[in-house]
Amino acid sequence: MIPFIDLDKQYISIKKEIDNAIQNVISQSAYIQGPFVKTFEENFSEKLGIKHCIGVTSGTDALTITLKALNIGIGDEVITAANTFIATSEAITINGAKVIFVDNDEYFGINTKLIEEKINSKTKAIIPVHLYGQSVDIIKIQEICRKYNLLLIEDCAQSHFATYNNQYTGTFGDAAIYSFYPGKNLGAYGDGGAIITNQDSLAHKIRMYCNHGSPEKHVHLIEGTNSRLDGIQAAILSIKMKYIDVWNQKRFEAAAKYIKNLSKCNNIILPQIRPLSSHVFHLFVIRCQNREKLQKYLLENNIQTGIHYAKALPFLDCYQHYNHKTSEFPMAFKNQDELLSLPIYPEISDEQIEIICNTIMKFYSL
Numbered sequence: 316m317i318p319f320i321d322l323d324k325q326y327i328s329i330k331k332e333i334d335n336a337i338q339n340v341i342s343q344s345a346y347i348q349g350p351f352v353k354t355f356e357e358n359f360s361e362k363l364g365i366k367h368c369i370g371v372t373s374g375t376d377a378l379t380i381t382l383k384a385l386n387i388g389i390g391d392e393v394i395t396a397a398n399t400f401i402a403t404s405e406a407i408t409i410n411g412a413k414v415i416f417v418d419n420d421e422y423f424g425i426n427t428k429l430i431e432e433k434i435n436s437k438t439k440a441i442i443p444v445h446l447y448g449q450s451v452d453i454i455k456i457q458e459i460c461r462k463y464n465l466l467l468i469e470d471c472a473q474s475h476f477a478t479y480n481n482q483y484t485g486t487f488g489d490a491a492i493y494s495f496y497p498g499k500n501l502g503a504y505g506d507g508g509a510i511i512t513n514q515d516s517l518a519h520k521i522r523m524y525c526n527h528g529s530p531e532k533h534v535h536l537i538e539g540t541n542s543r544l545d546g547i548q549a550a551i552l553s554i555k556m557k558y559i560d561v562w563n564q565k566r567f568e569a570a571a572k573y574i575k576n577l578s579k580c581n582n583i584i585l586p587q588i589r590p591l592s593s594h595v596f597h598l599f600v601i602r603c604q605n606r607e608k609l610q611k612y613l614l615e616n617n618i619q620t621g622i623h624y625a626k627a628l629p630f631l632d633c634y635q636h637y638n639h640k641t642s643e644f645p646m647a648f649k650n651q652d653e654l655l656s657l658p659i660y661p662e663i664s665d666e667q668i669e670i671i672c673n674t675i676m677k678f679y680s681l
């Protein structure tokens with residue numbers, strides 16, 4: 316079986332370091348906050364060239380807490396992509412704001428040409444999502460945010476260290492969020508997330524909020540919550556940070572092999588690389604004819620695949636009350652029946668890629 320993702324292969328390759336790191340946390344009983352979290356936060360923000368990184372429990376919490384700290388709530392509207400994971404829109408509505416979806420472009424990013432028509436006096440922020448590992452046209456979004464005085468929060472859950480115009484995603488806006496869910500390019504061994512920002516007061520507020528509104532023991536300036544990256548996850552992430560550039564490069568090379576091998580297959584549309592963007596290929600997503608049959612055929616031939624995502628957000632049951640029409644989001648609507656994610660990870664072999672490509676071509680020649 317060629318698995319969709321192979322976390323064990325990666326663990327085996329760094330087993331000694333990971334086991335030691337976990338053992339160190341246990342020896343020091345540094346489970347909550349403490350030196351391992353501090354070191355990881357420093358490593359992460361230093362690599363990004365950002366002043367503050369606050370480790371939290373998940374990417375979902377990172378989004379929800381960032382919006383809360385930026386006072387986004389009832390009566391506000393927040394613009395985001397129609398084609399993303401539900402965590403992005405949940406964070407908006409859970410804070411009491413209204414989510415305004417925008418269709419995607421041919422690179423699967425939010426279509427910047429369609430954003431301005433959705434802005435009104437209630438609009439407070441834009442959350443672009445660097446989906447599948449590739450930056451959106453973030454400079455254009457930065458310009459829009461400046462023009463209309465909107466907050467910019469980047470969702471980098473899938474784009475660890477991807478760049479646009481040689482600048483890391485996550486460093487363009489007021490704040491950015493990351494997920495360290497195990498399958499992410501930089502993944503923990505459980506849930507984890509982070510918020511980054513250059514703004515001192517925002518960082519202070521977020522850090523306090525994530526720790527029950529407490530800047531120091533027995534002092535609670537505001538009511539907050541418990542959302543802290545734990546020591547074991549932070550220690551694991553610090554080890555993995557040493558390899559992230561090499562791993563991202565390997566993902567890129569794997570994608571290049573797919574693109575080369577599948578370029579002659581007329582039944583699929585390969586992912587395109589946006590000008591000025593470096594792609595870290597969190598996912599390798601093709602658009603294909605007869606998606607369900609192809610997926611079934613691949614599985615019969617021992618190849619696991621994924622679908623990201625089976626329904627664009629405006630068409631999910633939980634957003635039926637918005638009464639969105641499919642014609643409002645033609646790209647997202649069309650894509651949802653065509654998208655297929657092929658296995659991609661740093662450890663995937665040339666041979667595995669070849670088998671997958673040959674099986675796809677065989678399917679279309681039947």
Ligand SMILES: Cc1ncc(COP(=O)(O)O)c(C=O)c1O
Binds near residue numbers: 373399400403508
């Ligand atoms: C685009 C996007 N945003 C947010 C999240 C939420 O991250 P987490 O699973 O760590 O809560 C995810 C996770 O899959 C995601 O893909």
